Amino acid sequence: MSSVSTKPTKAGPKKATADNTIPAEKLAAETKDQRQWLNELFMQAPALIVVLKGPDHVFELANPLYRKLVGKQWNIIGKPVREALPFMEEKFIKLLDKVYQTGKPFVGKEMPAKIDRKGNGEYEEIYFNFVYQPYRDSSGQVQGIFAHGVDVTEQVLARKKAEESEEYFQASFDQSAVGMAHTAVDGKWLRVNQKLCDMLGYDKSELLSKKFQDFTHPDDLAASLKALRKLTRDKLPTYAFEKRYIKKDGTTVWANLTISTLRDSKGKIKHFISVIENITKRKKAEEDVKESEARFRATFDQAAVAMSIVGLDGKWIRLNAAYIKTFGYSEKELAQIDFVKLTHPSDRASDKQAVAKLLKGEINKYIKEKRYLHKNGSIVWGMAHAALVKNDEGVPQYFVTAIQDVTARKHMEETLQISETRYRTMIEQSPLSTQILSPDGRTLQVNKAWEKLWGAKLEHLKDYNMLKDKQLIDLGIMPYIKKGFKGKPTFIPAVRYEPNKTIAGVNAVPYRWVQAYIYPVKASKGSISEVVLVHEDITDSKQHEDNMHKANDLLKEQQKELEILNQSKDDFIALASHQLRTPATAIKQLLGLFVEGLQPISEDHLYIIKRAYKSNERQLKIVNSLLKVAQVDSGRIVLRKKDTDIVILLENIVEELHETFAARNQTINFPATPAGLSVLADKQYLHIAIENIVGNASKYTHKNGSISIAVTPGKDFVKISIKDNGVGIARGDIKELYEKFRRIPNELSEKVGGVGLGLYWTNKIINLHGGSIGVVSELGKGTTFDIRIPKGQGNA
Amino acid sequence: MEKAPRLIYAYRRDKAMHKILIVEDEELLREGFKLILSDEPYEISFAIDGEQALSLCSQNKFDLILLDLMMPKVDGVKFLEKYKAMNLPATKIIVMSNLSSNDKCEKALELGAHKVVLKADMSPRQLLSMIQEELQK
Numbered sequence: 066m067s068s069v070s071t072k073p074t075k076a077g078p079k080k081a082t083a084d085n086t087i088p089a090e091k092l093a094a095e096t097k098d099q100r101q102w103l104n105e106l107f108m109q110a111p112a113l114i115v116v117l118k119g120p121d122h123v124f125e126l127a128n129p130l131y132r133k134l135v136g137k138q139w140n141i142i143g144k145p146v147r148e149a150l151p152f153m154e155e156k157f158i159k160l161l162d163k164v165y166q167t168g169k170p171f172v173g174k175e176m177p178a179k180i181d182r183k184g185n186g187e188y189e190e191i192y193f194n195f196v197y198q199p200y201r202d203s204s205g206q207v208q209g210i211f212a213h214g215v216d217v218t219e220q221v222l223a224r225k226k227a228e229e230s231e232e233y234f235q236a237s238f239d240q241s242a243v244g245m246a247h248t249a250v251d252g253k254w255l256r257v258n259q260k261l262c263d264m265l266g267y268d269k270s271e272l273l274s275k276k277f278q279d280f281t282h283p284d285d286l287a288a289s290l291k292a293l294r295k296l297t298r299d300k301l302p303t304y305a306f307e308k309r310y311i312k313k314d315g316t317t318v319w320a321n322l323t324i325s326t327l328r329d330s331k332g333k334i335k336h337f338i339s340v341i342e343n344i345t346k347r348k349k350a351e352e353d354v355k356e357s358e359a360r361f362r363a364t365f366d367q368a369a370v371a372m373s374i375v376g377l378d379g380k381w382i383r384l385n386a387a388y389i390k391t392f393g394y395s396e397k398e399l400a401q402i403d404f405v406k407l408t409h410p411s412d413r414a415s416d417k418q419a420v421a422k423l424l425k426g427e428i429n430k431y432i433k434e435k436r437y438l439h440k441n442g443s444i445v446w447g448m449a450h451a452a453l454v455k456n457d458e459g460v461p462q463y464f465v466t467a468i469q470d471v472t473a474r475k476h477m478e479e480t481l482q483i484s485e486t487r488y489r490t491m492i493e494q495s496p497l498s499t500q501i502l503s504p505d506g507r508t509l510q511v512n513k514a515w516e517k518l519w520g521a522k523l524e525h526l527k528d529y530n531m532l533k534d535k536q537l538i539d540l541g542i543m544p545y546i547k548k549g550f551k552g553k554p555t556f557i558p559a560v561r562y563e564p565n566k567t568i569a570g571v572n573a574v575p576y577r578w579v580q581a582y583i584y585p586v587k588a589s590k591g592s593i594s595e596v597v598l599v600h601e602d603i604t605d606s607k608q609h610e611d612n613m614h615k616a617n618d619l620l621k622e623q624q625k626e627l628e629i630l631n632q633s634k635d636d637f638i639a640l641a642s643h644q645l646r647t648p649a650t651a652i653k654q655l656l657g658l659f660v661e662g663l664q665p666i667s668e669d670h671l672y673i674i675k676r677a678y679k680s681n682e683r684q685l686k687i688v689n690s691l692l693k694v695a696q697v698d699s700g701r702i703v704l705r706k707k708d709t710d711i712v713i714l715l716e717n718i719v720e721e722l723h724e725t726f727a728a729r730n731q732t733i734n735f736p737a738t739p740a741g742l743s744v745l746a747d748k749q750y751l752h753i754a755i756e757n758i759v760g761n762a763s764k765y766t767h768k769n770g771s772i773s774i775a776v777t778p779g780k781d782f783v784k785i786s787i788k789d790n791g792v793g794i795a796r797g798d799i800k801e802l803y804e805k806f807r808r809i810p811n812e813l814s815e816k817v818g819g820v821g822l823g824l825y826w827t828n829k830i831i832n833l834h835g836g837s838i839g840v841v842s843e844l845g846k847g848t849t850f851d852i853r854i855p856k857g858q859g860n861a
Numbered sequence: 862m863e864k865a866p867r868l869i870y871a872y873r874r875d876k877a878m879h880k881i882l883i884v885e886d887e888e889l890l891r892e893g894f895k896l897i898l899s900d901e902p903y904e905i906s907f908a909i910d911g912e913q914a915l916s917l918c919s920q921n922k923f924d925l926i927l928l929d930l931m932m933p934k935v936d937g938v939k940f941l942e943k944y945k946a947m948n949l950p951a952t953k954i955i956v957m958s959n960l961s962s963n964d965k966c967e968k969a970l971e972l973g974a975h976k977v978v979l980k981a982d983m984s985p986r987q988l989l990s991m992i993q994e995e996l997q998k
């Protein structure tokens with residue numbers, strides 16, 4: 066910057082020294098020359114030159130450059146500054162005042178000034194360097210100010226611009242979102258920004274004292290040096306690569322590093338400029354993606370379901386082990402087969418539609434249980450999931466399919482279906498009335514037998530709830546039903562149910578006798594899924610039973626009647642015995658007085674009386690016989706069995722009948738038998754019974770015949786044999802011998818008389834003793850009766 | 862046969878004579894008994910039913926009682942029960958009945974009857990000999 070050098074003068078309003086005085090003429094001439102010269106100088110000087118005079122700084126002189134600068138329109142000569150240039154800033158006027166007053170020059174450097182060159186208010190800023198120098202008169206008194214200056218506006222503006230640019234750079238450097246550094250060729254950090262500090266966890270001073278190598282991950286150092294080589298040796302303008310730094314805390318930071326070189330005019334590298342972007346997050350994300358990719362691959366490959374990626378052309382892009390296993394083809398074999406061919410022909414059409422829909426974007430994915438064909442020809446049931454994968458632009462890329470082999474489940478379902486059908490069919494066709502109910506008592510199903518039994522259909526039970534059936538409650542069987550509904554198989558006892566009472570609209574069957582079985586059906590968890598009720602129609606057997614009951618009642622009634630009859634028979638016997646006998650007894654006693662000689666009577670009359678007496682005796686005998694038989698028949702005879710000496714009993718009989726035998730001149734043979742052989746018998750009844758037999762033997766034996774009685778002890782019985790040589794009994798008549806009112810006709814029967822009750826009664830009495838009668842007879846030769854009576858306990 | 866004029870009722874009333882009570886509701890039989898026993902040395906009393914018999918028994922001591930079973934009001938079995946219940950002196954009682962019913966005869970024997978005979982079996986002499994026999998025992 067050049068400045069106008071002016072002859073320095075002593076400051077201050079002091080008198081010029083005498084040493085400086087010059088001769089006047091010479092001085093005048095010189096002054097004139099000087100003035101000329103100065104004028105020239107003013108006019109042509111490339112600097113701004115102005116002479117201001119007096120305290121008001123009146124323009125005495127201004128060179129053309131100055132005039133040009135401030136604007137030629139201004140007529141400034143002879144005018145004070147303030148008046149000449151109205152836009153003149155006060156600061157300049159004050160400066161001028163100061164210089165004028167103090168006498169001290171003022172040097173202004175790059176002073177900005179506003180000028181209104183055109184006078185239209187459009188201010189222009191200029192910068193200039195200037196000197197305000199006072200000039201004095203000879204006395205040293207300040208007369209005015211000599212000012213000269215240079216317009217440095219362009220330089221100032223240029224510099225300012227440069228400065229601004231630097232500031233801008235600095236700001237962007239410091240405030241950059243990425244890390245930035247200037248690095249020396251040797252690697253030393255020259256300049257680093259805050260971001261980089263933040264990134265690496267060091268503060269600026271720490272970084273600037275070190276080289277980048279100190280922070281670089283050892284594994285990436287080689288790459289970093291290689292980058293520098295590329296830039297230096299290969300002169301690449303920039304080089305970018307990814308590397309890791311080690312943070313102050315020891316952790317790793319991934320960075321994308323872009324390095325460029327800054328060279329001087331000679332092309333020598335001044336330093337490197339590095340832009341360091343933290344890409345740790347991205348790297349992490351990339352790693353995650355890689356990891357998930359790996360995971361996906363592993364999942365895909367090891368998945369239990371058959372997975373495949375199929376191209377739009379139907380060729381496999383990728384498939385997993387399960388896929389190969391599911392369909393039996395090797396990967397190589399599959400490569401030869403169209404994807405579609407794996408599908409069962411029946412499912413291909415629907416598949417094709419689905420694929421079309423996928424491609425059109427109508428559906429996102431396709432899920433279907435469908436059939437595939439195994440290599441061996443068998444059907445593989447698969448739950449297929451297919452999805453179309455598109456790229457970012459929405460262009461279909463490939464299909465991803467996952468096929469779960471559900472063949473086993475399908476088979477099980479089919480088996481279940483069959484078993485279910487079988488079970489339903491069995492129930493439907495079962496001859497047992499079957500009703501299936503929900504656990505809350507509603508009827509779910511009935512079979513044909515049920516419909517037949519009740520004359521109703523399932524729809525009749527629409528509003529029927531078994532658990533609320535009042536009839537069942539009234540019948541007292543609800544507790545059984547509830548037990549069944551609670552999970553216990555239960556037998557429900559027979560009841561007479563009237564369907565029309567509880568089931569609306571059913572009238573076909575008035576009633577049914579049913580017994581039932583209730584079986585709860587349990588689900589796998591143990592809860593009751595349904596309840597099966599099986600009715601057994603026992604109406605017929607119940608009616609039969611009823612009839613049986615009726616018959617039984619009838620029998621009971623009859624028995625009662627019989628008992629009454631029996632009782633009345635007893636009564637009859639008692640009455641008869643009394644009423645029939647009593648008059649006869651009176652006759653017997655009264656006539657007996659004469660017959661027995663207790664009352665005198667003439668012989669003639671006695672004869673008549675005797676006839677009457679005998680007739681009365683006969684009547685009494687018949688009555689007695691009848692009564693005895695009646696007694697036996699009524700079963701009311703109670704034997705009082707005791708040890709009875711049979712020999713004594715027989716001797717008594719023989720003695721009693723002595724007259725009878727004598728009357729017919731019959732011989733009675735009863736060999737002397739030692740007494741002491743006892744039978745267990747009711748003495749009275751056995752006496753009469755044996756007497757009957759012995760009496761008969763006499764009756765049916767001719768006069769002069771003989772009758773033998775023998776007693777033979779057996780093991781358990783005593784045998785009493787009564788043998789005669791009488792008329793005998795025909796073989797055919799023997800079996801009728803003991804019948805009531807049976808009289809066997811023979812040569813003596815007419816004569817003997819009788820009513821035919823003797824043997825009947827005797828046989829009964831012997832039987833009542835637990836004994837028996839046997840007969841051996843020959844007509845005309847005689848008869849032997851063998852009576853067996855149980856032995857008495859007193860026997861040895 | 863209220864009067865039975867042709868038949869003589871003779872009662873010999875000796876102090877030593879046995880006293881016999883005959884309990885019989887049938888008048889004709891009572892008549893017969895009277896005739897059969899008229900010449901015998903017994904003091905005979907008659908009762909037409911058990912009630913009357915009990916009344917007689919409470920006032921007299923009989924040596925022998927011939928007791929019918931089937932009678933109105935108090936029958937033979939009831940008589941025996943009451944007789945027993947009244948703690949009357951032991952007397953020989955012979956049941957003479959035309960009943961064939963075992964039960965009643967058995968019952969009578971149980972209640973202390975000495976024996977049971979069928980009236981219809983008894984001829985006058987048989988009756989006399991039985992009485993004689995029983996009184997001598």
